[in-house]
Amino acid sequence: MDIQKITILGGTARDGSREPLASFELRMGDVASIVGPTGSGKTALINDIGMFANANTPTLRRVLINDEVPPASFREDPASNPIALITQHTSFLSDLPVQRFLGLHAKIRRSERPETIVEETLQFANQLTGEPIDVDSAMTELSGGQSRALLIADAVVIGNSPIILLDEIENAGIDRSRALALLGNYQKIFLFVTHDLHIALHSTYRLVMRGGAMQDLIVTAETESRMATRLDHLEKTMIHFRDRVRAGLPLSEDDLNTRLAQMPGVQP
Numbered sequence: 001m002d003i004q005k006i007t008i009l010g011g012t013a014r015d016g017s018r019e020p021l022a023s024f025e026l027r028m029g030d031v032a033s034i035v036g037p038t039g040s041g042k043t044a045l046i047n048d049i050g051m052f053a054n055a056n057t058p059t060l061r062r063v064l065i066n067d068e069v070p071p072a073s074f075r076e077d078p079a080s081n082p083i084a085l086i087t088q089h090t091s092f093l094s095d096l097p098v099q100r101f102l103g104l105h106a107k108i109r110r111s112e113r114p115e116t117i118v119e120e121t122l123q124f125a126n127q128l129t130g131e132p133i134d135v136d137s138a139m140t141e142l143s144g145g146q147s148r149a150l151l152i153a154d155a156v157v158i159g160n161s162p163i164i165l166l167d168e169i170e171n172a173g174i175d176r177s178r179a180l181a182l183l184g185n186y187q188k189i190f191l192f193v194t195h196d197l198h199i200a201l202h203s204t205y206r207l208v209m210r211g212g213a214m215q216d217l218i219v220t221a222e223t224e225s226r227m228a229t230r231l232d233h234l235e236k237t238m239i240h241f242r243d244r245v246r247a248g249l250p251l252s253e254d255d256l257n258t259r260l261a262q263m264p265g266v267q268p
């Protein structure tokens with residue numbers, strides 16, 4: 001099926017009242033974020049989407065694909081499911097070596113280029129992690145960040161899923177800027193649950209959650225996109241100094257002044 005859009009029809013908040021936002025739509029190519037405090041229902045929302053909720057979850061939400069109730073095959077046959085959900089807590093049931101796991105997945109997906117696609121997946125994953133993944137190690141031996149990087153790469157490259165839902169990738173030590181840049185090369189619907197300013201402001205829009213309910217959909221304003229560049233600069237500055245403190249090095253005020261003067265959009 002050629003996926004053009006996915007629609008989420010609102011249900012009820014945690015207290016049983018109707019959700020303020022009655023519905024929202026994601027179109028092919030959209031990058032969106034879900035924001036909101038801890039416990040506000042972000043994970044519940046992407047789980048609803050991931051299981052094609054049809055008023056059969058506690059939220060009573062419904063999900064439509066191309067304006068229609070999705071076929072049962074999406075849920076029953078993993079190979080025809082267009083949604084990949086990268087969860088907040090990853091654990092593998094398989095202790096196969098990485099290379100073999102990816103090879104098997106490529107085969108199940110009937111990839112026409114099983115060797116190169118595994119290589120491409122590993123390269124993708126390694127760009128997101130600090131330490132490269134050892135292809136001979138068992139899936140269960142990967143670090144949290146490596147596991148998530150591999151799952152993202154697997155969903156994007158081998159799974160070729162048109163809709164990718166990611167729950168708080170920033171907490172797994174994944175390089176967010178790289179992830180956003182890499183994912184930007186693929187024409188898909190990406191939905192990030194995030195507490196991260198960078199990811200939220202680099203999204204086309206952000207869905208605001210509170211009390212288990214969808215409250216509002218905020219389109220990223222042009223001014224916000226401009227601010228994002230400057231806020232990124234501030235964050236890099238913070239990280240630079242944090243890394244120096246971690247490395248046991250002294251900090252210099254001149255260094256801070258120079259970095260602040262280099263802030264994009266600021267006249268010297």
Ligand SMILES: Nc1ncnc2c1ncn2[C@@H]1O[C@H](COP(=O)(O)OP(=O)(O)OP(=O)(O)O)[C@@H](O)[C@H]1O
Pocket residue numbers: 012013014015036037038039040041042043044045058059088211212213
């Ligand atoms: N609309 C709703 N109706 C009933 N229960 C809900 C609803 N939304 C969320 N919940 C429940 O509230 C709890 C907290 O929600 P959830 O885990 O989705 O929060 P979260 O925003 O992902 O939090 P965190 O930032 O800590 O990951 C869960 O048990 C979830 O099932």
Ligand SMILES: [Mg+2]
Pocket residue numbers: 042043044088167
């Ligand atoms: Mg959550």
